[in-house]
Structures are given as C-alpha cells and as structure tokens.
Amino acid sequence: MLDWLSRNVRIFILAFFLALAVWVSAVTAADPDETRPYPNPVSIEIVGQDPGLVITNAYTRQIEVVLRAPQSVWRQLTSEKNSVRAVVDxxxxxxxxxxxxxxxxVSNQPVRIMSTSLASLELVLEQLLTKTMPVEINIIGTPAIGYQAQEMQLSSTEVVVSGPQSIIQRVQKIGASLDISGVRQDVDTEVNLSVLDESNLPIDGLNLTPANIQVTVPVVQQGGYRDLAVKVVVSGRVANGYRLTSILVNPPVVTVFSSDIALINSLPGYVETTQLDLTNVSADIETRLALNLPEGVSLLGDQNVLVQVGISAIEGSLTITDRPVTVNGLSPxxxxxxxPLTVDLYLSGPLPVLDTLITTEVLVSVDATGLVAGTYQLTPSVTIMVVGIRVETILPGTVEVIIGKSTPTPKP
Structure with a gap:
C-alpha cells in the first residue's frame, strides 16, 4: 500500500493543482476582476495627533485611488459610504x-491597491501655545456737539488666543475699533476682535475665545444743551391743479445752547423755521430757512436748515372722441x-395740462410701411404734442385698413 502511494504521489499532487486551477478559472470567469479608479476622491484622515501640536502647513486633502477587485466587490465599494479610507498616522x-x-x-475584500495619486504627505508640526491677553478698543470720533462719552464698558476685558508657536510670537495686541462720531445716545454693540502684530496689521491662523465682545459706551447730554425737532412753517396755497406732496428738512433735529439752563428746559420739543410762502407754487422748491430762536438761545453748527418741498400736479383723465385715423408709410x-374712420381716446395726466390740451394736438395713425395691396388689421398709435399725457385706452384697439391702387387725380 505504501509502495503504491509513493509511486502515485506525484500524480495526486498534479491532480490537486489541476483541480485548483479549474476552480480558480471557474470563479474568475463568473466574477472577473476589474482594474479601475475608485469613482470618488478619498479624503485624507489625520489620526493620532498630539493635542499639544498643530499642523501649520497646507497639504493635500484628497487623493485618487486605482483598485483591482472582482465585479461583486466593486458593486459593494460603490454602494457603501466610506468603504475606502486614506489614513495618515x-x-x-x-x-x-x-x-x-x-x-x-479598504473595508471590502478581496481588493488590491494598484496605485494612488499621492503616496505620502509632508506635515509640519508646531507646538500649540495658549496666551491670555487684554482687549484694547480704539474709539474713533466724538459724539454730537453737546454730548459727552462716558467710560467704556466691555463684556470681557481679556481673551484667550491659541495657535502655532511661530504665529503666537508675533501677536502684540487684541483689539477692535468703534466709531461713535455724531452719536446722541448710548452705544451698545458687538464688535469682532482682531489679532494684530507690531505694525497693527491683522494676523490670521489663530483662535480667539471669545472672538467677539459686547461694548457699551454711555453718552450723556451736557448741561445747557438740548436737541429740538425742526418744524417748517408754511403759508399760502399752491397753484390750482397742484398739490403739496412732501416737506423734508435737513437736519431734522438741531442742537441749541443757552447758559440759562432753566430757559433751555422750558423750550418745547421743537423749533420753528421762518415762514415759507407757497402761494401759486407749481414746482418743487429747495431753499434754506433760518430758525426762530428765543433770545438767549443759540444754534450750534449751521445757522439755517435745508428745506425741500415736493409739488406735483393733480392727476385727471380726459376722453377725446372721433379722432380721425390717418394711414402713414404707404408705398407710391x-x-x-x-x-372705422375715427377712434375714441382715453387720456390721463396732470389736470393743468389736460385742461389746456387742444384736440388737434392729438394725432392718430396706423403704419403701413412695406405693406402691399390687401386687407389688414392694424393697431393705431397716438402722438400727443404735449409732454406728460398718457394714453390709457384706444377704442377700438385695432382698425381695418384696405390698401389698393390709388386713383389718379383727373386733370382739368
């Protein structure tokens, strides 16, 4: 028996490998391998980073991968999320x-990695530093005349700045600017903080906690000063057919002063202008007016105000009937x-213009340029020799035009 086995062992081994080859061939034929790029870019994952270190250089965030795998595995790879990862430890x-x-x-197997668009990364690691620094707010401008800013209040007087050691070493201050020019009331706003170097230029790449703070600047009015609304005094009636549409004054509020505080406090909340006469006015007005101030009270700044008065015509409508239609542009x-020979017109516009409109100043025509003999439905156009009038409706909206050969005028 042993002799028989020893004589046939090579035959058994050969038969085994032949069977294995047949099996592999059958499996490969049923589920052939494919080599192709993974359809999506693979994001690079950084793992194992020391919390006391920070990456300071820019590096590639994604790579392309070419894989070889059976078709069944490819179906799994393309249907599952995160089946391929690129890890940098x-x-x-x-x-x-x-x-x-x-x-x-690669989470699914069997898979062979054929190539990648990038084999390694260059990373620069720096020590992560944290530093506590005071906040500096730069106040720009001053409040309106007669007002004074009080001591500024901050929601946080210190911030924590963190980042790479090389950048932290450049930090000189943490601050922001706040403009209070011309304000008449308390300023309460949130400002974004900036990290600045010795040249007062911003530095990027650092984290601030908090990144913004609330700044409050109380603003109080000084004694002897008072803000008063400006009231424009008008008289007269605008021209017939016109109406007053607006009265604007600039500035709408003025600041007055008196050494007599009791006098200032006794004033009403407004001050009147000198009288503006609008009698028979038919156009917009822009003028400067003085203010009527009691004796002992002076006006700060400009001694008059700009007044803009809007005047517009009252709109109306007008019907013109039986205006003849002419044909223009006929070929020789x-x-x-x-x-029909005539149409009715419905017009609108300023009443003063409509009241003086003459019928002969309204012309109706149709354009026959380029038309040959035949019958046409054309839309009339209206020409009005006066500016400001609109055509609302033409009745009828279209007219029939019959074009034919002209009849020669008989000679006497």
Missing amino acids: ISNLSSGSHQVQIQVQ GLAGTVS
Missing part, C-alpha cells in the same frame, strides 16, 4: 517637518382706407 511625532506615509484601507401708387 502621526502618533508619536514631535514638532518639526515629517514625511508620513498615506495608508489606504397705393392708397389706404380705414374702417
């Missing part, structure tokens, strides 16, 4: 520049007949 790395291998991991040798 920086465990145990210290500060400095490092070339780190990119490890491509052709004549046109219109039916």
Whole structure:
C-alpha cells in the first residue's frame, strides 16, 4: 500500500493543482476582476495627533485611488459610504517637518491597491501655545456737539488666543475699533476682535475665545444743551391743479445752547423755521430757512436748515372722441382706407395740462410701411404734442385698413 502511494504521489499532487486551477478559472470567469479608479476622491484622515501640536502647513486633502477587485466587490465599494479610507498616522511625532506615509484601507475584500495619486504627505508640526491677553478698543470720533462719552464698558476685558508657536510670537495686541462720531445716545454693540502684530496689521491662523465682545459706551447730554425737532412753517396755497406732496428738512433735529439752563428746559420739543410762502407754487422748491430762536438761545453748527418741498400736479383723465385715423408709410401708387374712420381716446395726466390740451394736438395713425395691396388689421398709435399725457385706452384697439391702387387725380 505504501509502495503504491509513493509511486502515485506525484500524480495526486498534479491532480490537486489541476483541480485548483479549474476552480480558480471557474470563479474568475463568473466574477472577473476589474482594474479601475475608485469613482470618488478619498479624503485624507489625520489620526493620532498630539493635542499639544498643530499642523501649520497646507497639504493635500484628497487623493485618487486605482483598485483591482472582482465585479461583486466593486458593486459593494460603490454602494457603501466610506468603504475606502486614506489614513495618515502621526502618533508619536514631535514638532518639526515629517514625511508620513498615506495608508489606504479598504473595508471590502478581496481588493488590491494598484496605485494612488499621492503616496505620502509632508506635515509640519508646531507646538500649540495658549496666551491670555487684554482687549484694547480704539474709539474713533466724538459724539454730537453737546454730548459727552462716558467710560467704556466691555463684556470681557481679556481673551484667550491659541495657535502655532511661530504665529503666537508675533501677536502684540487684541483689539477692535468703534466709531461713535455724531452719536446722541448710548452705544451698545458687538464688535469682532482682531489679532494684530507690531505694525497693527491683522494676523490670521489663530483662535480667539471669545472672538467677539459686547461694548457699551454711555453718552450723556451736557448741561445747557438740548436737541429740538425742526418744524417748517408754511403759508399760502399752491397753484390750482397742484398739490403739496412732501416737506423734508435737513437736519431734522438741531442742537441749541443757552447758559440759562432753566430757559433751555422750558423750550418745547421743537423749533420753528421762518415762514415759507407757497402761494401759486407749481414746482418743487429747495431753499434754506433760518430758525426762530428765543433770545438767549443759540444754534450750534449751521445757522439755517435745508428745506425741500415736493409739488406735483393733480392727476385727471380726459376722453377725446372721433379722432380721425390717418394711414402713414404707404408705398407710391397705393392708397389706404380705414374702417372705422375715427377712434375714441382715453387720456390721463396732470389736470393743468389736460385742461389746456387742444384736440388737434392729438394725432392718430396706423403704419403701413412695406405693406402691399390687401386687407389688414392694424393697431393705431397716438402722438400727443404735449409732454406728460398718457394714453390709457384706444377704442377700438385695432382698425381695418384696405390698401389698393390709388386713383389718379383727373386733370382739368
């Protein structure tokens, strides 16, 4: 028996490998391998980073991967999220520049990684520093005349700045600017803080906690000063057919002063202008008016105010009937007949203009340019020799035009 086995062992081994080859061939034929790029870019994952270190250089965030796998595995790879990962392990790395291998991991098997668009990453690690610094707010401008800013209040007087050591070493101050020019009331606003270097230029790449703070600047009115609304005094009636549409004054509020505080406090909340006469006015007015101030009270700044008065015509409507329609643009040798011969017009516009409109200043025509003999439905157009009048409706909206050969005028 042993002799028989020893004589046939090579035959058994050969038969085994032949069977294995047949099996592999059958499996490969049923589920053939394919080599192709993974359809989506693979994001690079940084793992094992020391919390006391920070990456300071720019690096590639995604790579392309070419895989070889059976068709069944490809179906799984393309249907599942995160089936292919690109991992960069920086465990145990210290500060400095490092070339780190990119490890491509595939969750489904069997898969062979044929190539990647990038094999390794260069990463620069720096020590992460944290520093507490005071907040400096730069106040720009001053309040309106007669007002004074009080001591500023901050929701936080210190902030924590963190980032790479090389950038932290450049930081000189943390601050922001706040403009209070011309204000008449308390300023309460949120400002975004900036990290600045010794040249007062902003520095990027750092984290601030908090990144913004609330700033409050109390503003109080000084004694002897008072703000008063400006009231424009008008008289007379605008021209017939016109109406007053608006009265604007600039500035709408003025500041007055008196050494007699009791006098200032006794004033009403407004001050009147000198009288503006609008009798028979038919156009907009822009003028400067003085203010009527009691004796002992003076006006700060400009001694008069700008007043703008809007005047517009009252709108109305007008109907013109039986305006004849003419045919324009006929080619030589052709004549046109219109039916109906006349149309009715409904016009609108300023009443003073409508009241003086003459019927002959309204012309109605149809354009027959380029038309040959035949029958046409054309839309009339209206020409009004006066500006400001609108055509609302033409009745009828279209007219029939019959174009034919013109009849020669008989000679006497």
